[in-house]
Amino acid sequence: MPRIPTVAPADASPLVRVAYRYAAHKFDEVPEPFTVLAHHRKLFVATARHEMAVQKASTVLPANVREIAVYRVAWTIGCSWCVDFGKMLQRLDGLDVERLERIGDYEDSPAYSEDERSAIAYADAMTATPSAVTDEQVADLERRFGRDGLVELTYHIGLENMRARMYSALGITEQGFSTDSCRVPWADDDSGVKK
Incomplete structure (x- = not known):
């Protein structure tokens, strides 16, 4: 278990819940780092955007x-x-x-x-x-x-x-x-x- 609790979907903002659904669809489960990072909505969004951009840019x-x-x-x-x-x-x-x-x-x-x-x-x-x-x-x-x-x-x-x-x-x-x-x-x- 992480050192701080995860943010369950019921306690998450609508934007975070959408991100959870996307992650669950892509990986079959929501990655736990997402659920811990969800305590800081702005960093959660920044991280999600960054990870998607890095994945898309990594083609060499x-x-x-x-x-x-x-x-x-x-x-x-x-x-x-x-x-x-x-x-x-x-x-x-x-x-x-x-x-x-x-x-x-x-x-x-x-x-x-x-x-x-x-x-x-x-x-x-x-x-x-x-x-x-x-x-x-x-x-x-x-x-x-x-x-x-x-x-x-x-x-x-x-x-x-x-x-x-x-x-x-x-x-x-x-x-x-x-x-x-x-x-x-x-x-x-x-x-x-x-x-």
């Missing part, structure tokens, strides 16, 4: 490269919600989720391509405190993905750092998106969201 990198770098950040920070949700996104993108069990040994695992290894190493360097990114890494990634691809990768790694740290701080844990048994973020079935 191959999905496997972007998603594995984001997953590595979540795994490194230890955000169980982000790991859970990230595994679901990779599954929905048709990516091999079995290889995620070997993310700790990515450098030597044949499950990862050279492009993916470079992206994971960059995610590690960006996530380190202080940042450990090198000029060589940036030059290598620019050669691999172009400047726009490098910017997209950097943006997603930075965004996942923010998400994972925020969700961990608020005590938001795995919800079951990577399995077929997703936990709803509120206990009262009567307040539920209709899909």
Whole structure:
């Protein structure tokens, strides 16, 4: 359970209830971070718009490269919600989720391509405190993905750092998106969201 209560649909504003219905339709359940962020309506709206815009704008990198770098950040920070949700996104993108069990040994695992290894190493360097990114890494990634691809990768790694740290701080844990048994973020079935 998160460190602060979630906002159930019965207690949410009409705009938040609409967003909950959209999320439930898209993901089969409302992501718990939405239900915690709903305590601050303006940030809830800003986040929803931002996430949709980022998803729409992210067209340069191959999905496997972007998603594995984001997953590595979540795994490194230890955000169980982000790991859970990230595994679901990779599954929905048709990516091999079995290889995620070997993310700790990515450098030597044949499950990862050279492009993916470079992206994971960059995610590690960006996530380190202080940042450990090198000029060589940036030059290598620019050669691999172009400047726009490098910017997209950097943006997603930075965004996942923010998400994972925020969700961990608020005590938001795995919800079951990577399995077929997703936990709803509120206990009262009567307040539920209709899909």
